Amino acid sequence: MLKETTTKRVRLLVSCKDRAGIVSAISTFLYNHGANIVQSDQYSTDPIGGMFFMRIEFDLPPKKSSFEKLKEEFIEIAENFYLDWKMSLANQKKKMAIFVSKEDHCLMELLWKWKAGELNVDIPLVISNHTNNQQAVEAYGIPYHYIPVTKDTKQQSEQKAINLIKEANIDFSVLARYMQILSPTFVQAFPHQIINIHHSFLPAFIGANPYAKAFERGVKLIGATAHYVTNDLDEGPIIEQDVLRANHRYSTEQLRVAGRNVERITLARAVQWHINDQVIVYGNKTVVFS
Structure with missing residues (x-):
């Protein structure tokens, strides 16, 4: 398998019931994997009992975490907060x-x-x-x-x-x-x-x-x-x-x-x-x- 040699731009979409700690957990996870957040947007229908939505774009540097490994390890965060989520490479054409x-x-x-x-x-x-x-x-x-x-x-x-x-x-x-x-x-x-x-x-x-x-x-x-x-x-x-x-x-x-x-x-x-x-x-x- 060839190693990644260039920075990867990644998009993450998240939706879940709103609760404290979601943004912190996701940001910390990305930081620990060497990712650099370049854009982050979030919206809550109601801070108490409402729905939470987030879109993040971040750069994943080479020789740190592969995209597939990142997705696999993000599952733990997703399960802890009951997230519906989607992670994709920005340059991967649909x-x-x-x-x-x-x-x-x-x-x-x-x-x-x-x-x-x-x-x-x-x-x-x-x-x-x-x-x-x-x-x-x-x-x-x-x-x-x-x-x-x-x-x-x-x-x-x-x-x-x-x-x-x-x-x-x-x-x-x-x-x-x-x-x-x-x-x-x-x-x-x-x-x-x-x-x-x-x-x-x-x-x-x-x-x-x-x-x-x-x-x-x-x-x-x-x-x-x-x-x-x-x-x-x-x-x-x-x-x-x-x-x-x-x-x-x-x-x-x-x-x-x-x-x-x-x-x-x-x-x-x-x-x-x-x-x-x-x-x-x-x-x-x-x-x-x-």
């Missing part, structure tokens, strides 16, 4: 799958950012129930898998997608305007590993034709919501929301254009935060560290 249907604005935003080096991920595959975006995706050198979906073939189509995700060791998937409702079987196979963008400011205008509904209501704000997918349609833990202003002069089509702009920005931001291990899911909510 593998992201993208699902898309016909509309390409969210897909292209992710691909542009990935190509520019702004999204530190690998994209082993794109899956779609249409062929509209195949040429654009393959131009980036990314395999495009066309899996048509009908009422009669939905189960088989989802199983094909599940098999592709598992074969490619995908860490998380992004529904970049994928216009199919995923079955409970699919969702349960990848808990908190599927990010969706909804074309409204949830919980408003759920369902079909949101911009027509928004036009009828004379909305002054057009929004988008990025969230983790659960079995409850469009009700999973929200990662990010954003809005753009509108006015009475906006037509339904102008509202749709504004909506596409805010969708792509909101989704890309949520994906970035997920990649950077800035999100902790708790119940049906999220804690997002800046």
Whole structure:
């Protein structure tokens, strides 16, 4: 086994019932292993009986403790404080799958950012129930898998997608305007590993034709919501929301254009935060560290 010769940047996410001594125990543990904390954020819902959340980035020097050994020895701390935790190397790229249907604005935003080096991920595959975006995706050198979906073939189509995700060791998937409702079987196979963008400011205008509904209501704000997918349609833990202003002069089509702009920005931001291990899911909510 080759010895580590360079400093490793590590991220640690922690959630647990709040109690005295958590920060001290973790800080002391890292100090004893020669780690240098470069960023630390914490949040408590209530100091007495509430939940505690923490995100730490630290540098692990070579020739002190290997990353795997550090994780193994941290188990004792985790057990003492009943921690839910995740420790990962910052430079270890996650593998992201993208699902898309016909509309390409969210897909292209992710691909542009990935190509520019702004999204530190690998994209082993794109899956779609249409062929509209195949040429654009393959131009980036990314395999495009066309899996048509009908009422009669939905189960088989989802199983094909599940098999592709598992074969490619995908860490998380992004529904970049994928216009199919995923079955409970699919969702349960990848808990908190599927990010969706909804074309409204949830919980408003759920369902079909949101911009027509928004036009009828004379909305002054057009929004988008990025969230983790659960079995409850469009009700999973929200990662990010954003809005753009509108006015009475906006037509339904102008509202749709504004909506596409805010969708792509909101989704890309949520994906970035997920990649950077800035999100902790708790119940049906999220804690997002800046």
